[in-house]
Amino acid sequence: MRKPVIAGNWKMYKTIEETVAFVEKIRPVADDAGHCEVIVAPPFTALAAAAAAARGSAIKVAAQNCHWDKEGAHTGDISTGMLRDAGCTHVIIGHSERRHDCGETDEQVNRKVKAALAAGLTPIVCVGEMLAEREKGETEKVLEGQFRLGLAGLTPADFSRIIIAYEPVWAIGTGRTATPEMAAEAHRFLRGLARLEFGESEAEGIRILYGGSVKPDNIGALMAQEEIDGALVGGASLKVDSFTALVNYPRP
Numbered sequence: 195m196r197k198p199v200i201a202g203n204w205k206m207y208k209t210i211e212e213t214v215a216f217v218e219k220i221r222p223v224a225d226d227a228g229h230c231e232v233i234v235a236p237p238f239t240a241l242a243a244a245a246a247a248a249r250g251s252a253i254k255v256a257a258q259n260c261h262w263d264k265e266g267a268h269t270g271d272i273s274t275g276m277l278r279d280a281g282c283t284h285v286i287i288g289h290s291e292r293r294h295d296c297g298e299t300d301e302q303v304n305r306k307v308k309a310a311l312a313a314g315l316t317p318i319v320c321v322g323e324m325l326a327e328r329e330k331g332e333t334e335k336v337l338e339g340q341f342r343l344g345l346a347g348l349t350p351a352d353f354s355r356i357i358i359a360y361e362p363v364w365a366i367g368t369g370r371t372a373t374p375e376m377a378a379e380a381h382r383f384l385r386g387l388a389r390l391e392f393g394e395s396e397a398e399g400i401r402i403l404y405g406g407s408v409k410p411d412n413i414g415a416l417m418a419q420e421e422i423d424g425a426l427v428g429g430a431s432l433k434v435d436s437f438t439a440l441v442n443y444p445r446p
């Protein structure tokens with residue numbers, strides 16, 4: 195019922211030329227992958243080129259961040275309207291690298307989510323605990339705070355348009371993946387929050403992606419979990435072969 199999503203978060207990698215070459219190679223892969231949605235998130239400089247190269251294919255293009263204002267004196271920022279103009283359909287919001295590198299807060303995440311929805315973009319909203327928080331038994335408390343503050347004020351209809359990504363910070367770029375059971379437990383918890391906050395059908399419909407050291411050799415076990423609706427992948431999304439293997443993850 196929930197269509198899986200395989201999304202590549204390229205972070206600060208790839209030039210325009212590298213982006214176009216990659217998108218051209220994965221066009222047929224995405225077009226054949228009726229079982230899932232395929233999204234790539236290049237850096238800002240390559241978004242328009244990615245969208246042009248993806249035109250007419252099943253590939254969707256996401257930005258990695260946005261500002262909440264429509265326009266204004268915000269040096270170095272990019273608005274949701276500009277992302278639409280560049281050909282984006284999705285935007286990653288609240289990635290842990292932005293929370294930690296740039297001090298992004300849940301309140302800012304919330305403003306960005308609302309701005310993205312207003313512009314007709316699909317926000318991919320990231321949540322996840324740090325290692326120390328998990329070790330102190332605070333995972334659920336952290337997830338609940340990020341969920342409630344980040345999604346405050348959304349209507350059930352708004353909520354049904356977003357995608358959530360559960361990305362435990364200790365698993366990102368470390369090669370240390372959450373076990374499929376650990377990830378599923380966090381997803382179940384998030385879906386429970388969605389049920390309380392937005393309603394039964396919204397909770398059943400929301401797609402929750404797992405992110406954190408997803409690779410071709412572990413995606414099958416993750417996707418076998420009924421709670422896991424896809425993956426947000428960094429490192430392993432950068433090479434055509436491994437992204438192809440992720441899109442074509444083992445299915446029963």
Ligand code: PGA
Pocket residue numbers: 203361365366367368369405406407408426427428429430
């Ligand atoms: P990773 O990154 O796959 O390299 O761990 C995931 C992410 O940050 O979205």
